[in-house]
Amino acid sequence: MPNDTSNTKNNINTYHRADAPKHPVPLHLQEFSLKLRGKSLFSGLNLNINPGEITTLMGPSGCGKSSLLAAISGTLSSEFFVSGIICLGDFDLTILPPEQRHIGMLFQEDLLFPHMSVGENLSFGIPFSVKGKKARAELINQALEDAGLSGFANRDPATLSGGQRARIAVLRTLLSQPSALLLDEPFSKLDVELRERFRAFVFRHAKAHQLPTLLVTHDPDDAQSTGGRVLKMSDLNN
Amino acid sequence: MRDQAHTKQSLNHGRTTGFLWSDALGWLFSLRSMPVLTLLAFLGPVLAGLISTLLPAFGYLPVIGGEELSFKPWAELFSHPALPQALFNTLTSGLAATVISLILAIGFVSAWQGTKSFQRVRTILAPILAIPHSALAIGLAFLIAPSGWIARLVSPWATGWETPPDVAIIHDPNGLSLILGLVIKETPYLLLMMIAALDQNEANQRLCLARTLGYKPVAAWIKAVLPVIYRQIRLPIFAVLAFSLSVVDVALILGPTAPPTLSILVLRWFYDPDLSYRTLAAAGAVLQLLVVIGSISMWRLGEVVLSNISKQWLVNGRRDLFEGLVSALSKWVMKLIITAFFGSFAVILVWSFTRRWRYPDALPSVWSTQSWGSNLYNLFWSGGTTLAVGLASSVIAIALVVACLENEKRRGKTAGTGALWLLYLPLMIPQVSFLFGVQIVTIRLGIDSSWLSMIWSHLLFVLPYVFLSLSDPYRCQDDRYVGIALSLGASPARAFWRVRLPMLLRPLLFALAVGFAVSVAQYLPTLFAGGGRFSTLTTEAVNMAASGNRRVVGVYALLQALLPLLAFSAALGLPAFIFRNRRSLRGI
Numbered sequence: 001m002p003n004d005t006s007n008t009k010n011n012i013n014t015y016h017r018a019d020a021p022k023h024p025v026p027l028h029l030q031e032f033s034l035k036l037r038g039k040s041l042f043s044g045l046n047l048n049i050n051p052g053e054i055t056t057l058m059g060p061s062g063c064g065k066s067s068l069l070a071a072i073s074g075t076l077s078s079e080f081f082v083s084g085i086i087c088l089g090d091f092d093l094t095i096l097p098p099e100q101r102h103i104g105m106l107f108q109e110d111l112l113f114p115h116m117s118v119g120e121n122l123s124f125g126i127p128f129s130v131k132g133k134k135a136r137a138e139l140i141n142q143a144l145e146d147a148g149l150s151g152f153a154n155r156d157p158a159t160l161s162g163g164q165r166a167r168i169a170v171l172r173t174l175l176s177q178p179s180a181l182l183l184d185e186p187f188s189k190l191d192v193e194l195r196e197r198f199r200a201f202v203f204r205h206a207k208a209h210q211l212p213t214l215l216v217t218h219d220p221d222d223a224q225s226t227g228g229r230v231l232k233m234s235d236l237n238n
Numbered sequence: 239m240r241d242q243a244h245t246k247q248s249l250n251h252g253r254t255t256g257f258l259w260s261d262a263l264g265w266l267f268s269l270r271s272m273p274v275l276t277l278l279a280f281l282g283p284v285l286a287g288l289i290s291t292l293l294p295a296f297g298y299l300p301v302i303g304g305e306e307l308s309f310k311p312w313a314e315l316f317s318h319p320a321l322p323q324a325l326f327n328t329l330t331s332g333l334a335a336t337v338i339s340l341i342l343a344i345g346f347v348s349a350w351q352g353t354k355s356f357q358r359v360r361t362i363l364a365p366i367l368a369i370p371h372s373a374l375a376i377g378l379a380f381l382i383a384p385s386g387w388i389a390r391l392v393s394p395w396a397t398g399w400e401t402p403p404d405v406a407i408i409h410d411p412n413g414l415s416l417i418l419g420l421v422i423k424e425t426p427y428l429l430l431m432m433i434a435a436l437d438q439n440e441a442n443q444r445l446c447l448a449r450t451l452g453y454k455p456v457a458a459w460i461k462a463v464l465p466v467i468y469r470q471i472r473l474p475i476f477a478v479l480a481f482s483l484s485v486v487d488v489a490l491i492l493g494p495t496a497p498p499t500l501s502i503l504v505l506r507w508f509y510d511p512d513l514s515y516r517t518l519a520a521a522g523a524v525l526q527l528l529v530v531i532g533s534i535s536m537w538r539l540g541e542v543v544l545s546n547i548s549k550q551w552l553v554n555g556r557r558d559l560f561e562g563l564v565s566a567l568s569k570w571v572m573k574l575i576i577t578a579f580f581g582s583f584a585v586i587l588v589w590s591f592t593r594r595w596r597y598p599d600a601l602p603s604v605w606s607t608q609s610w611g612s613n614l615y616n617l618f619w620s621g622g623t624t625l626a627v628g629l630a631s632s633v634i635a636i637a638l639v640v641a642c643l644e645n646e647k648r649r650g651k652t653a654g655t656g657a658l659w660l661l662y663l664p665l666m667i668p669q670v671s672f673l674f675g676v677q678i679v680t681i682r683l684g685i686d687s688s689w690l691s692m693i694w695s696h697l698l699f700v701l702p703y704v705f706l707s708l709s710d711p712y713r714c715q716d717d718r719y720v721g722i723a724l725s726l727g728a729s730p731a732r733a734f735w736r737v738r739l740p741m742l743l744r745p746l747l748f749a750l751a752v753g754f755a756v757s758v759a760q761y762l763p764t765l766f767a768g769g770g771r772f773s774t775l776t777t778e779a780v781n782m783a784a785s786g787n788r789r790v791v792g793v794y795a796l797l798q799a800l801l802p803l804l805a806f807s808a809a810l811g812l813p814a815f816i817f818r819n820r821r822s823l824r825g826i
Contacts, residue, residue, distance in 0.1 A: 070721070073721070073725050074724070074725075075717075075718075075721035075724060075725065077650040078648075078649060078650040079650050079651075097724070097730070098721065098724035098725055099724045099725075099727050099728055099729055099730065099733075100727075101725070102725075102727060103725060104725060104726075105721070105722060105725045107718060107722075109718075111716070111718055111719055111722050113719065113723075113737055113740075113741070114741065114820055114822040114823050115740040115741055115743070115817065115820055115823055117819075124723070124726060124728070124736070125726045125727075127727060156819050156820050156821055157822075158820065158821035158822040159821060172726065173725075173726070176725075176726040176727050178725075
């Protein structure tokens with residue numbers, strides 16, 4: 001879409017989640033370890049990601065990158081043994097259930113709910129505190145317009161192109177007013193041209209929302225494009 | 239779990255260490271208790287029923303003065319003149335039906351997997367499974383009896399019969415029509431179970447590989463695929479074997495009568511006005527269970543022997559296996575089964591609207607809706623009971639199964655194969671062997687002949703099928719959808735109701751239809767738990783089948799067949815309608 005990369009300032013949301021921190025805060029992991037059936041995936045991880053900063057974690061598939069993100073978001077299966085502390089600013093998230101962490105996730109697949117329309121998917125993300133059909137619809141339309149998808153609210157997600165679906169998934173996450181963003185190889189399924197544009201779209205929004213962002217990938221190209229810090233998974237295992 | 243656990247511990251510190259009712263109640267109403275509660279609701283009655291059958295079998299039945307344990311019922315049983323022949327009838331019909339169904343299913347899959355006719359047969363199978371055994375048996379009886387439709391169609395021009403010939407086709411002493419009735423119903427069941435197993439085992443790749451090595455279709459399938467999937471179809475085979483050995487309703491309609499099969503003999507003794515027959519019946523019921531256990535053990539032994547013998551044969555390099563014969567024969571037999579199925583359905587439809595149908599006319603000479611009209615009141619009540627019990631038991635089953643599966647998801651553990659065996663237990667224990675005991679228990683508890691006992695006894699048979707049909711789709715659902723919903727700030731309950739369940743609407747409705755169809759088909763549980771106060775379409779149809787009034791029997795059998803068919807149509811049509819604007823969920 002032509003206006004994907006043009007305007008960078010039109011997308012600051014005009015509302016705030018009641019329980020969200022007043023100012024953007026960093027995401028902080030301290031002495032973070034993950035074990036599966038006695039086998040250590042990594043241990044003693046210390047990581048600080050500032051608001052608007054995009055940190056990349058690189059490693060081959062199957063090395064526990066996705067599990068790390070699931071652990072941070074709180075959706076990890078109980079088979080895993082997690083220790084360490086996750087903080088947003090001064091706020092300790094470690095024992096909170098996922099729905100109280102407000103950490104946005106994006107996967108390789110868009111995972112749009114297939115039983116909802118595009119608009120319903122976005123509305124699912126908007127906090128309950130935004131009352132009234134009109135106010136919610138306004139947010140949805142504003143978000144769609146920003147992504148160059150005006151008028152898509154009533155569409156069936158299954159009828160959209162891969163790039164369109166990916167952008168809707170990003171919008172859904174952003175509308176939920178997350179305090180941090182985790183990206184689990186969200187670019188790897190898109191073709192090269194689309195990938196670059198979509199990457200720019202995601203990074204632009206992450207920075208505009210001042211979100212501490214952690215990207216895991218096995219593609220050096222992805223890592224380079226963030227312009228931020230790049231860590232290697234192999235350096236974390238000790 | 240996490241090292242923050244110490245904060246939780248310190249919170250708990252002020253509590254006393256004794257038993258806390260609030261904790262116990264909290265557990266009882268939590269998701270974690272569901273597997274235990276489900277198993278109790280499910281295995282409790284089966285075990286209680288077995289014990290309450292076992293005791294009278296050894297003479298303990300205080301109601302009729304039997305307060306001491308003895309072997310008298312067994313001595314009576316073994317000296318009963320009808321027993322040897324009944325036992326023989328049971329074993330021959332049960333084993334023959336199972337072996338024939340299995341061979342047909344294997345023959346058909348091996349010769350036709352991957353072809354167009356395979357796909358066609360696959361879609362026709364579902365309605366055959368939906369229709370109750372007894373409705374099909376009634377239709378078959380109307381079809382093949384000497385006075386049945388087939389005889390009418392070919393008489394008198396081909397046979398010269400002006401009156402029905404005096405041969406016993408239905409209720410034949412060798413149980414051939416019983417075997418036929420069972421085969422028509424069990425072959426599709428085994429076929430579907432095989433297809434499900436094939437989908438899980440990359441069977442197509444194996445098959446292709448064997449074909450590229452030069453193996454012809456049947457040989458390739460039997461040598462490269464069957465040994466792998468057999469483990470998965472073993473439980474369904476055992477269920478078929480147990481069912482065929484102990485079936486009651488089909489045996490009442492089609493089976494031999496003098497003497498009948500063991501299960502019918504036991505049923506007659508249970509219902510003998512002379513109460514002293516009860517201990518004999520209980521002993522017979524236990525013998526029925528032993529027959530099933532013995533047959534399953536023998537089958538297992540046969541498997542071991544066969545797999546040892548065939549080890550050499552599997553690798554002898556021979557690449558064809560009666561290819562032409564198997565493919566031609568299996569195709570024709572499958573056509574015959576499907577024709578018999580549709581013929582049965584058509585003949586009950588025709589009879590239900592018949593006023594006058596003289597032998598040997600091919601069709602009725604006078605049609606009317608009189609059989610419907612004059613039975614309206616009773617149809618309404620037995621139909622209403624069928625509907626109510628079917629809906630209640632299948633909805634309860636869905637709720638329990640979903641709770642168990644959701645508990646699995648949240649705790650990250652999947653029940654093992656042990657649980658699968660427990661699930662199959664009520665399907666493998668003969669109904670006569672524990673339902674009589676269940677009846678004694680319900681009388682003791684004062685809940686006999688009530689809606690509660692009716693619904694509960696149906697639940698015992700509905701629950702396993704609902705679980706079997708729902709567990710795979712539920713377990714396979716991508717948990718990241720729920721994870722995303724939680725990350726977006728939705729509560730677990732909201733994620734469950736708004737994301738998990740709607741996405742599973744299709745398998746949920748299908749499982750509901752399966753449960754409903756199973757409930758509609760139940761004969762013996764209704765008889766025992768209903769205590770004569772309740773009648774369903776199935777009990778009415780089976781009880782009247784012997785009456786000879788084909789018009790009325792046709793009405794009941796037709797309704798009995800239509801209800802599950804409607805349920806399945808709704809289960810397929812509803813999601814297609816609800817998701818008409820959601821391409822990835824529309825299905826059809």
